[in-house]
Amino acid sequence: MTEQYDVVVIGGGPAGNAIASGLQAQGKSVLIVEADLWGGTCPNRGCDPKKILLSAVEAQQAAQHLQHQGLTGTPTIDWPALMAHKRGYTDGINDGTLKGLQHQGITTLHGQAHFQNDGQLAVGDQVVSATDYVIATGQRPAILPITGQEYFKTSTDFLDLDEMPKRVTFVGGGYVGFELAAIANAAGADVHVIHHNDRPLKAFDADLVQDLMATMTADGVTFDLNTDLQAIEQTDDGLQLTAPDFELTTDLVISSAGRIPNADQLGLENVGVTFNRHGIQVNDRLQTANPHIYAIGDVSDTPVPKLTPVAGYEARYLVQQLTQPGAAITYPVIPTQVFAVPKLAQVGLSATDAADQPDKYRVNTLDMTKWFSYYRFGARQAQARVIIDQASGQVVGATLLSDVADEMINYLTLLIEKHVTLAQLQQLVLAYPTPASDLQYLY
Amino acid sequence: MTEQYDVVVIGGGPAGNAIASGLQAQGKSVLIVEADLWGGTCPNRGCDPKKILLSAVEAQQAAQHLQHQGLTGTPTIDWPALMAHKRGYTDGINDGTLKGLQHQGITTLHGQAHFQNDGQLAVGDQVVSATDYVIATGQRPAILPITGQEYFKTSTDFLDLDEMPKRVTFVGGGYVGFELAAIANAAGADVHVIHHNDRPLKAFDADLVQDLMATMTADGVTFDLNTDLQAIEQTDDGLQLTAPDFELTTDLVISSAGRIPNADQLGLENVGVTFNRHGIQVNDRLQTANPHIYAIGDVSDTPVPKLTPVAGYEARYLVQQLTQPGAAITYPVIPTQVFAVPKLAQVGLSATDAADQPDKYRVNTLDMTKWFSYYRFGARQAQARVIIDQASGQVVGATLLSDVADEMINYLTLLIEKHVTLAQLQQLVLAYPTPASDLQYLY
Incomplete structure (x- = not known):
């Protein structure tokens, strides 16, 4: 009998997990299926x-x-020891997440889900509806399809390495x-980053990427920019990487050339759900081509970055x-x-996009390296590009490029979303001296 | 002739400096007088x-x-080396501040200001009106009036010590x-903090002070709590500190028992301006008993903490x-x-005050030590008390007590001032994983 x-x-x-919890709390009967580790990429093998x-x-840098x-x-x-700390x-995570779900009364099932022709979902030998x-279902690392691709390891392998090899090479200059x-x-490896063109981290400000x-x-x-890797070969001395006019021997080669949606093993063709390399296609209600099937988080093809807090946001919406x-x-x-x-x-508008409308936007380019906030801890580099809407x-x-960019970007996100002007910011008192004390100098 | x-x-x-700059920018003719270092306490000998x-x-802690x-x-x-970095x-600061003021067209004068009987102000042999x-004029460290008080050094001395003595004692358990x-x-000294009662840092949550x-x-x-220091004496072995049932020998003794207003050398009695140990008395327009004389910053007796950003806030107001x-x-x-x-x-309402109105306020007491944000860097302690208004x-x-309390308190200040509820916070996407990612779990 099919469970309903x-x-x-x-x-x-x-x-x-976020949507299962949210729906269960609203009184829905919910089953959640996981094919691998409960908790997913972020806590197990991601952020x-x-x-x-x-x-x-x-700490070493400080x-x-x-x-x-x-x-x-x-x-x-x-x-x-660091790996033991990580582990x-x-x-x-797996057991804790599973217990947490079950504790909420959510039914859990472990296995690969596959939509059948009749629209029901098979998970191993069980069928549910x-x-x-x-x-x-998120994404997984893309493996560059080149000769010797079987030698590629992924970020998942890197994040669980027992020992750090002497030579490590990343193929693909994205954030991973x-x-x-x-x-x-920092762990002592001889590190190369191979990228096919001269513009790694292409979503970020080009000048600050250069500085980084x-x-x-x-x-x-x-x-190694403008390097189009063609083959990996095992030699006595290690893995030999070759590209036109390029040769490098390494011990570990990580494919960091993007991530692909976990959409290909779900039997989506049986239920009319379409996907491409960006993910499962959804409308602006996160609904797929099949009106009873939705997709959220990294596996969905939405116009926003694929990030954990975005997944949470989409789950709350759905x-x-x-x-x-x-x-x-x-x-x-x-x-x-x-x-x-x-x-x-x-965050928000880039300097490049702002430069197209100089009457509308002002771009503050600031070298903050000698500012107190950075001088105090001996920072080598602190740069900012801040875009101000002239009218408002x-x-x-x-x-931002600095050791505290993660802190500053969250303040700026709050200021953007709450539409805070300099005059309004100066009506606040923030603790001094802290990175937040500098916000007034970014306008 | 008297300059006007x-x-x-x-x-x-x-x-x-903030009020001089602000008034000069508004077209006022401004003279600023400093008796000591331009820049004042905060950049020279404070924060x-x-x-x-x-x-x-x-960095050592990390x-x-x-x-x-x-x-x-x-x-x-x-x-x-650290002192050289500080210097x-x-x-x-002194020259940079002075040049900055002069560059703005502000007239500067160095010397002790003293109001005269006719209401004019003498600065050395000059008289201005x-x-x-x-x-x-800010505050200066209070020196505890006890036998041997001439042996006391202050925070000013500590912040400019050429060498760190083997034994250092602070008398007064305030934030300094x-x-x-x-x-x-951390610099290796054998350190004592002597406090007259059992409640140092009395403005802060008692339990978290205990944890600290x-x-x-x-x-x-x-x-050394409940220790009422009575005398300091120079002996062959160092400075001997005595209190009832207490004796301690140290190399450096800092009076950290509060700060007193720099109001006593200004001739305020000649112009009808009153002050007490909390500062120059002002009304809610920062006006002293003399309607043409105002007081702002640490020297004024206002109902708020004496802090640099508060001084800036008052300057903008004035x-x-x-x-x-x-x-x-x-x-x-x-x-x-x-x-x-x-x-x-x-920041804001304390747990103690909230406890008086349990129907109105909810107090979340959180041990965050094992949360990801703190586990990741091996934090020993992370505690929070967060007060929520039940109705809104x-x-x-x-x-907050943690290594990132300075970052968190600024986010919380923004959330309080912008009246952000949990639902509204969840309409934002903040970078993950960062301390800000935890804000939603504090409600």
Whole structure:
């Protein structure tokens, strides 16, 4: 007999768990299906473990910054101990998440979900049926289709490495490549980042990306730009990477050339749901081509960055939509960032887009390196581009490159969303001296 | 001949400089008088140098937190190098501030200002006169009036110490005592904090103060509570401190028992301006008993904490008031904090006050130590008390104890001032994972 639910959620990551919890709390009968680890990418093999590893890099950097300026001695990274610290967090995620779901009364099922011709959903040898389905299966790392692609490892492997190899190469200069390169470099590896053109991190301000690369280069990372990798071969000396006019031998090669939607094993063709390389196609109510099937989070093809807090936002929207249908989804400004060394963060309108309308927008380009907030801890680099709407006097966008860019970008996101002008900001008292004390100088 | 100005500002610190700049920009003729260092306490001998010294402590702590969890080796503090780093900032403040004022066309005069019987102001052998005067002379450390008080040094001395003595004692458990104790302790000194009763940092949540003291005690600081110091004596072994049932020998003894207004040398009695130990008495337009004399910043007796950003806020108010008189001053919520290890920060309504009205307020007491944001860097302690107004669902107060309390308290200040409910917060997307990602779990 087929079990019947109000909603079946496919995918037990941040998006799926959030919507399952939200719908269960609204009195719906909910089944959630996960094919791999409960908790999904972010806590198991994404943002969280990455940032645990980065914690050691940040602490090392902080000590490095003040050498000869107040501190003597820089800690070294003990990779196995750092990995144990990471596992101290990640090891509990699967069971903890599963128990949390069950504790809420949500039915859970482990296995690969597959839509059948009759519209029902098979999970292993079980078949379930629901009024509505929500697909939240996320993405997985893309493997570059080249000769020797079987030698590629992924960010998932990197984030669980028992030992740091002597030579590590990332193929693809997106945020994953930059972040993991910064970690591997700090851990002592000889690190290369190979990128097919001269514009890695293409969604970020080009000048500040150049500044970031300059700092990472000074720290020992090699960027091989305009390098179109063609083959990987195992040799006695390691893995040999070849491209036109390029050769490099490495011990570990990570495919960091983007991520692809986990949409190809769901039998979507049986239920009329379409997808492309950006994800499952949805309308502005997150509804797929099949009106009873929705897609949220990284697996959906939406006009916004694929990030954990966006998944949560979409889940909250869809809980509302499946209980009290209303308006189309609208998104707030969404900060994006590269947790490299230093950090690069961006929100809202870019300087490039602002430059097209000089009458409408003013762009403040600020070198903050010698400002108190950065001088105090010996920062090497602190840059900002802030976009102000001339008519309203409000911040509408910013790109920041500094060790505290992650803190600043969140303040700026709040100022943008709350439409705060300089005069209004000055009606507030923020703690001094803190990075927030500088906000008034960014306008 | 007496020089005549629209406004004479007495005191070239943050308050005085801000009002002088603001009035000059409004077309007023402005003279500013400083008796000591241009720039005042905050950049020369207050918040800024303190936080430069703290930078080394923070970096050392960050490394310490991850020992055996990913890092090997903890940097040691090289006090002379750290002091040189501090002086690299503070040495330029006096001249830089003076030039900045002059560049704006503000007339500057160096010397002690003293009101004369005829209402004019003498500065050395010059006499000046103005339509309005603004007193912004700040505060100085109070010296406890006990036997041997001549042996007391102050925070000013501590922040410019060439060498860190082996034994350092702070008398007075306010924020100055706690902050400098944390620095001296990290720099290797044997540190005591003597406090006359059992409630140091009395403006802060009592439980979290206890937690802070427990951590600082574990780090090596000794708190001598209920100790009413009576005498300091020079002996062969150092400075001997005595109180009933208490004796301690130390090398450096800092009076950190509060600060007193710089109001006693201004000849205020000649112009009818009154003051007490809290400062110059002002009405809700920052006007003293003499309607043409105003007082702002730390020297004024207002109902708010004496902090640099408050001085700036009052200066902006008074610029407005002296050009276009309007309403009485009102203050936003003002975050206060102790930059100790870890940091203690507070804003808005306290848990104690909230407890008086349980129907109106909900108090969330949260141990965040094992939360991802703190686990990741090996934090030892992260506590929060957050006060929610039941009817509106808005945050109205918070006390935080953690290594990132300074970041969190600024977000909370923004949420309080912008009246943000949980539902509204969840309409925002903030960068993940960052301390800001936790805001939604504080409601």
